[in-house]
């Protein structure tokens with residue numbers, strides 16, 4: 001019912017619902033931490049974004065789980081290399097909090113475009129997964145309009161929502 005009403009109000013106002021939302025305070029604290037973990041712009045950093053994925057409604061980001069907290073060597077090479085064997089720690093955190101993995105985010109030294117390995121090796125190779133990329137070591141813009149916003153459709157196929165006019169990520 002709530003979903004129906006919010007869709008109706010969105011339609012009345014001419015604003016389609018976003019695909020994913022996050023409280024501004026959680027987002028800003030999270031990207032600040034990612035920036036810190038680049039150790040002064042010396043390496044990339046990243047995190048899983050966990051939260052809720054209600055049927056037919058926008059996903060909700062509730063927390064950042066940093067790659068290097070799960071896998072201490074994830075950032076050693078300068079680019080994110082997360083060891084899949086450390087995934088069980090992530091599932092434990094999700095289970096304890098009743099959350100799911102709804103997206104991932106990582107920081108680039110330069111532009112927010114996906115690298116060939118970002119495209120070829122999704123951190124979470126599941127259709128419907130979202131991936132965000134913050135440019136300039138998260139020292140510049142960190143909000144929709146200036147960041148990479150990608151949706152994985154499976155089989156190596158990505159949809160780029162970075163410059164889409166429809167709302168994708170909404171910070172509230």
Ligand SMILES: [Zn+2]
Pocket residue numbers: 106108114115118133
């Ligand atoms: Zn990348």
